[in-house]
Amino acid sequence: MPTIRDVAKEAGVSVATVSRVINSNGYVNEDTKKKVVKAIQLLNYKPNAVARSLFKKQSMTIGLIIPDITNPFFPQLARAVEDVTNDKGYTIILGNSDESSEKEKEYLDIFEQKYVDGIILATNTLTSEQIAALEKPVVAVDRPIDSGIPTVVAQHRDGAHVAVKHLVGIGCQTIAHIRGPEHVVSADERYKGYLDIVQNQQWYSEQLVVSGNYTIKDAYKASLNLIKERPDIDGIFAGNDLMAIGALKAARELKKKVPEELAIIGFDGIDMCETTYPELSTIVQPVYEIGVTAANMLIDLIENKRVNNQYFEYPVQLKVRNSTRGQTPKNCG
The missing domain is CATH 1.10.260.40 (lambda repressor-like DNA-binding domains)
Structure with a gap:
């Protein structure tokens, strides 16, 4: 050579x-x-790329930390980031944190050693002080961290409003919520959106909210117990699509007809929603556009270009399928 x-x-x-x-x-x-x-x-x-990065303290590389590679939402996000970075001559180093603060800190150390030029984060464990200490551009995606950090998210709370109103509009009279992890901002926003619509209803009680940890398995178990304890429930808003799929499985096991006896709607708009039986209604995030915007914003910051808008909040869309009844898809937000 x-x-x-x-x-x-x-x-x-x-x-x-x-x-x-x-x-x-x-x-x-x-x-x-x-x-x-x-x-x-x-x-x-x-x-020699390593030698050049040591000399210039620059590597044409960005770091991307996501919380769960098994959640189809995040590979779609990563694909969008990769498409932009490849087009602009950058490469990415992907870190899967498993929602662990220790793993996130380890990845940040690795990124420092590799002289990454900037980082995209989907995290709720790192503080603004930790991020400032990195002394390089950072963009938060899906989950806002601090008002001073450039951010790209979807309208989580407004989307929850639309999901619950859809269930009300098709005649549901007792609506439960399967929420995501309590430390995750997006899960909290969707939970708050649910409460905005139902908390003053006569039928509402805290018993109608259970945790599904953003996974099929946990949501399935939670839904089994919920439906057994509250057979009057006729609507479920799940905080993401994976949890809605878990609820579908529980309903099928308990011989609850969907949507005739129990309507179920999720949030995210992952492709798996079209493969369930019945097909799953959901609130669709423009995940690819979110990833593209975050990547473009980060590269502009790395290259010291002017970024006028450092906070993007994308609208979401109601997509009605066979797990709910009636209504026409509409834009929201």
């Missing part, structure tokens, strides 16, 4: 001159630059 010394020898210049050409650092006259470029092409020389 050719080295930078081989290129210098072929071009008849010093190693320092080759380095200046490769790193666009310092003056090199045009004739000399052409000789170096010709030598690089002739020898098929590939600059």
Whole structure:
């Protein structure tokens, strides 16, 4: 494999001159630059990316931390980020945190060692002080961290309003909520949206809210107990689609007809909603657009470009399928 010394020898210049050409650092006259470029092409020389990052403290790499790679929402988000970064000459290092603050800190240490140029975070464990200490651009996605940190999210609370109103509109009279983890901002916002609509209803009680931890398994178990204890429930708003799928499984096991006896709606709009039986109604987030916006914003910040709007809140959309009844899809927010 050719080295930078081989290129210098072929071009008849010093190693320092080759380095200046490769790193666009310092003056090199045009004739000399052409000789170096010709030598690089002739020898098929590939600059050592690690060495360049050590020299420039820059790597054309961004870090991406997501909480759960098994949740289809986050691979869709990661795909959008990767599409943008690849198009702009950057690569990504992906970290799956499992909602663990320790794992997130470990990934941040790795990102520092790799000289990543910026980071996209979907986290609720890191503080604004920890992020400021990174001394590099950071964009929060899906979950806001602090008003001073650039952020891209969806309208979680408004989306919950639309989901619950849809259940009311199709005749549901006792509506339960399967909520996500209490430390996750998006889960809290969706729970608050549910409460905004139902808390003054005569039938409402805290017993109608159970935790599903954003997973099929936990939501399935919670839904089994909930439906057994409250057979009068005729509507369920799940805080994400995976939990709605868990509720569908529980309803099927308890021989509750969906949607005739129990209507179920989720949140996120993952592709799996079209493969369930019955197909799942949901509140659709524009996940690809969220990822694209976050990646573009981060790269603009890395490249010191002006970013006028550092907070994006995307509207969501009601998508009605066979797990609920009636109504026409509409934009909300």
